[in-house]
Amino acid sequence: MPPTEAPAPLVSRLPDGQPLTRIADIIRSRAAASDSVAMRTPSASTTFRQIDELSSRIAQRLVASGVRPGDRVACVSRNSPEFLAVLYGAAKAGAIATAVNIGLAADEVTWIIDDADPRVVFVGPEEQHLESAVRASTATPLVVSTAVDALLEWVGDAPAVDPRADGDGDQTALILYSSGTTGHPKGVMLTGHNMAQALAAVQNLLELDDASVAMAPIPFFHISGLGLALVATLVGAELLAFTPSTPAELHTTLREQEVTHAVVVPTVIQRLLELPEAAPGSLPRLRYVIYGAAPITPDLLNAAIATLECRFVQSYGLTESSGGVTILDHSDHKRGVNEPHLLRSAGRALASVDLRIVDQLTGRDADPDQPGEIWINGAHRMAGYWRNPAATEEAFADGWLRTGDVGRLDAEGYLFIVDRLKDMIISGGENVYPAEVERVLLTHPEIVECAVVGTPDARWGESPLAVVVTTPTAALTEAELIAWSRERLAHFKAPTQVRFVEALPRNASGKVLKRALRTDPTPRKDQ
16 A cells, blocks of 8 residues: 655745745735735625725624634625635634535525534625525524625724634634535535645646636635635735626626636537637637536537637546646647547646545555546645544545545546446446446437436346436437447446436536435426
């Protein structure tokens, strides 16, 4: 077994040159260095010093309200300057900031507030419908609105003086809740050192600086969205909180706001390129496109490079790893034009990260190109799960973080994600990875989306069930799809049952709830 000693961390430095260890130092140091725009919304611009001053006033008011170091302060809000002020204010007060997914159902929000047990919960002006869910919690927190007037009224005459009640970088600074696709969400505890490591990787790889303008479409309650917001403050970049609703609006925003770094998904890239105005030279300031959620095809990449004339990047990571731990960088994408298999990978491990692929049967490292569980070592690893020692113990092995994801490493060290370990089907002693079956099914012209899960089978133990959404005019039958699948997959991988439904059940993060599919609560298409 490889040594458990973690690789040397990257160093993330504050504007004053000191190494970053605490989240509150990000806004302290940046505000002292400049008063440029931190965040721009369609209605207003907010500077770093304004966020710094408001966060100090919030911190003072939190302390006066009885918040002590280690207490939780939660925020149920969409992206806004006030969200960042609450985050930094909680940090200055020594509290643990807890961001709650605003897309959750009321009962789910109540459960998270119960679990986090915060002293104060800030609720956004557009999330007032969730206030009753917060108040229903047994935690009985103080509830404060982040609507600007209400927030200023609450802080009152609290001085803009930083209480500096935060501890060192080893203490938990953030709790972000996992998506809960296999049960209740778990609170992922991240320290200042965890976030410093994550931000160093982003800062170094994306060439972000104080001349950058980064679009922020990802909610701050996701690790990738929050990481982008924190690194923007760290380097002095402007964060753009715009939500274009059409490709044309997106193109206009990219051009008029002089965006340098944009986060999009491949389908949006495709629709953007279909616009007549999306011609070479139309977005001269765009330097990086960061994409995810799906691989990019060689044809689309070629067209995007020719039209957008920028660099492309994607990565792999999870909340428990403080965000991305691999990178498929611009040079990899250039290779991918002629070596398209690379575009299906998540890139190679960052310099500060060790990756292992562990065979689940032997417990030893898998051979190159053989699948196994992805294990991570390095300063990115979470501190553990909030108030859940059993889950924490299960998540670590000899100091390595077990991701629960199945992947493979090729001879060059490129990581290819195969599936979630908990989703793997064992049929007749053979491992079946649903994601592989789903990729094949999605090539059928009458299938819009699908999910594959394992169902009990008296003969094989488990067998694959395909839950399928078809096009409105499709006349596809179960027998036809099974026969079609067997022409393209090994028979043990092909579905033995097909269920046609109107839509797949998803959680607030957009992930398919496979546990729900196994219990069959979805309406069939013929019902």
